[in-house]
Amino acid sequence: MNKEDLSRYQDLIVTAATELGLKVLAAVAFWVIGRWLIGVAVGMVRASLEKQKVDPTVLRYVGSIVTVTLNVLLVIGILGYFGIQTTTFAALIAAAGVAIGLAWSGLLAHFAAGAFLVVLRPLKVGDFVTVGGITGTITELGLFTTTINTPDNVQTIIGNNKVFSETIQNFSHNPFRRVDLKCQLSGAADHRAAMALLREKIAAIPNVLAEPKVDVEILDFTLVGPVLAVRPYCHTDNYWQVYFDTNKVIRESLAEAGFPAPMPAQNVIVTQAA
Secondary structure (H helix, E strand, O other): OOOHHHHHHHHHHHHHHHHHHHHHHHEEEEEEEHHHHHHHHHHHHHHHHHOOOOHHHHHHHHHHHHHHHHHHHHHHHHHHHOOHHHHHHHHHHHHHHHHHHHHHHHHHHHHHHHHHHHHHHOOOOOOEEEOOOOOEEEEOHHHHHHHHEEEOOEEEEEEHHHHHHHEEOOOOOOOEOOOOOEEEOOOOOHHHHHHHHHHHHHHHHHHHHOOOOOOOEEEEOOOOEEEEEEEEEHHHHHHHHHHHHHHHHHHHHHHHOOOOOOOOOOOOOOOOOO
């Protein structure tokens, strides 16, 4: 190989490397700018939906779909810039989608369940629910999963298919809920006076609703005495505050009024032989 051939090959290598380097730099620039534009576009979509007062659950779901779609288009555009046929790539994506769909049918089931959750709306972001055996507040309803914060502040992620296919308890749907408590009375206590006292004192607890009125009725009987069902009503947000305050009122009001403490007792009869 003479010097002219070597020089020509070196020029070709330098030219090819330069073109490839420029394309790589351009692809990086496209990716950075494209990601920024996607963020702007998604922000505009969300702002537009917020102005129309769209539900936060639908808002996040639409935002996720738009983000994923635009990112796929961005990747296809960058590959097309490198000379890869996008039609071939689209066909490969379709074929891969079929294969992945067969292999990951569970993932597609989560996606379909998420769509039904958005359309049917049995729950939404901010609701306090029990789904899939988990109780807490919904913070996000995504494409494939639902995120819940439990009362002890633990983030829990559940597959949408599990949420949709099992029983859903939505404590936030109705304007109020009932707090169920019990009060054991002594057999020697005046149950009518105790019931009237509890109705009065519990109705004065903050966040206890005036309507429906507080329920205090005889629920059961034990060897100690009658058992009262104590049932105030409140909004879900105030449930535990009312729960604990009602227990405190039961204990303190009956003691201050002089009602006897319920004590287990047995009568023992001794018979002497003649």
